[in-house]
Amino acid sequence: MKYAGFLLHLKKFIELDEEEENILIxxxxxxxxxxxxxxxxxxxxxxxxxxxxxxxxxSYFINENANEQVVQFGIENWWITDYxxxxxxxxxxxxxxxxxxxxxxxxxxKVMDELFLKIPRLERYFRIVLQRTYAAxxxxxxxxxxxxxxxxxxxxxxxxxEFVQRVxxxxxxxxxxxxxxxxxxIRARKNV
Amino acid sequence: MKYAGFLLHLKKFIELDEEEENILIxxxxxxxxxxxxxxxxxxxxxxxxxxxxxxxxxSYFINENANEQVVQFGIENWWITDYxxxxxxxxxxxxxxxxxxxxxxxxxxKVMDELFLKIPRLERYFRIVLQRTYAAxxxxxxxxxxxxxxxxxxxxxxxxxEFVQRVxxxxxxxxxxxxxxxxxxIRARKNV
DNA sequence: GAAAGAAATTGAACCAGATCAAGAATACTC
DNA sequence: GAGTATTCTTGATCTGGTTCAATTTCTTTC
Numbered sequence: 160m161k162y163a164g165f166l167l168h169l170k171k172f173i174e175l176d177e178e179e180e181n182i183l184i185x186x187x188x189x190x191x192x193x194x195x196x197x198x199x200x201x202x203x204x205x206x207x208x209x210x211x212x213x214x215x216x217x218s219y220f221i222n223e224n225a226n227e228q229v230v231q232f233g234i235e236n237w238w239i240t241d242y243x244x245x246x247x248x249x250x251x252x253x254x255x256x257x258x259x260x261x262x263x264x265x266x267x268x269k270v271m272d273e274l275f276l277k278i279p280r281l282e283r284y285f286r287i288v289l290q291r292t293y294a295a296x297x298x299x300x301x302x303x304x305x306x307x308x309x310x311x312x313x314x315x316x317x318x319x320x321e322f323v324q325r326v327x328x329x330x331x332x333x334x335x336x337x338x339x340x341x342x343x344x345i346r347a348r349k350n351v
Numbered sequence: 352m353k354y355a356g357f358l359l360h361l362k363k364f365i366e367l368d369e370e371e372e373n374i375l376i377x378x379x380x381x382x383x384x385x386x387x388x389x390x391x392x393x394x395x396x397x398x399x400x401x402x403x404x405x406x407x408x409x410s411y412f413i414n415e416n417a418n419e420q421v422v423q424f425g426i427e428n429w430w431i432t433d434y435x436x437x438x439x440x441x442x443x444x445x446x447x448x449x450x451x452x453x454x455x456x457x458x459x460x461k462v463m464d465e466l467f468l469k470i471p472r473l474e475r476y477f478r479i480v481l482q483r484t485y486a487a488x489x490x491x492x493x494x495x496x497x498x499x500x501x502x503x504x505x506x507x508x509x510x511x512x513e514f515v516q517r518v519x520x521x522x523x524x525x526x527x528x529x530x531x532x533x534x535x536x537i538r539a540r541k542n543v
Numbered sequence: 544g545a546a547a548g549a550a551a552t553t554g555a556a557c558c559a560g561a562t563c564a565a566g567a568a569t570a571c572t573c
Numbered sequence: 574g575a576g577t578a579t580t581c582t583t584g585a586t587c588t589g590g591t592t593c594a595a596t597t598t599c600t601t602t603c
Contacts, residue, residue: 289481
């Protein structure tokens, strides 16, 4: 069943009885997303939370030099959305795009708000997930400021070797805070 | 009463009856922190959450050039802690220090875990606060990558004019991602 | 209120990484 | 499987911001 992985993930954090599972399944929409398809475009108001069942996403924006700047990656069992736009209901500063053919379960903000009232234990789940997500984001700043470009790449590569293969080099470079050309040079240096 | 501001803040997000208020007051410790005093030192395990009643904090680390790098500021009505260390109970990568004479309420991680069971509505409160905190952290990355150093300063200055007066220039420079000398030059340019 | 310490300024030299441009490899697509 | 579109590489040049060092101003502290 399409929701199995999602429910399994939730159950790692909170208990759910059968009725609650059914409420969840009714609230979330399963959706396949093609490679390069956007679920959010810069300037639109973000209306949904997305839980990634399969595949890989990035959130990014176009900077002043007309380059795409990757702000965040999302893979299996992570949420991806633009919280700023979602909460304020103002136009988004980010775009969110599938890097690979992907599968998600999507839920509308309004439906989610109701769901929190129906299943208050979900608050706990999201509290825990957001603590981790925020911790990861702090750690990223730590690496951005505490390491050189080359060290950042090395470090990321050692932590997520398979992921480095999975995304285009120019997106990874952007995420790590330097130009694709520079990453290409780092690699060239290593391979000699 | 010392906890008044804290309870008032919580009540903006969730309802609390008198019994719950008493449980909260019993769980949290009021504490005055002197200017430059640390509540966490890099390498220690972080054991507490801090809610800032009054004053101003920074979390920072020492980078490879032996410079202090500011990762986050915290002011009145914000939480400050190192979630990574707090959750994993591993030594912290950050130090947390009062920039001014400050007042906080502190709660131990263990006590907090119990508190979530006693007052489950707190999960909701933290879920909401963490969404906002994470959104702010994403937005910061957006500005770091999407603007030049000077634009970042301008932007920050226009958003938080009073705060710019409040913290030493070299900490602000570090937070915005450049050297204190460079911020000094930006200011010099403006004042001509 | 003098002395010491901390923070801010200024100048000069330098460099990590960016940008531009052009070509080479991969990967889709029909 | 030919053709087109992406992605990656490499070289040459350039620059936003750093680093180092010296001086000045502002804050503490006793």
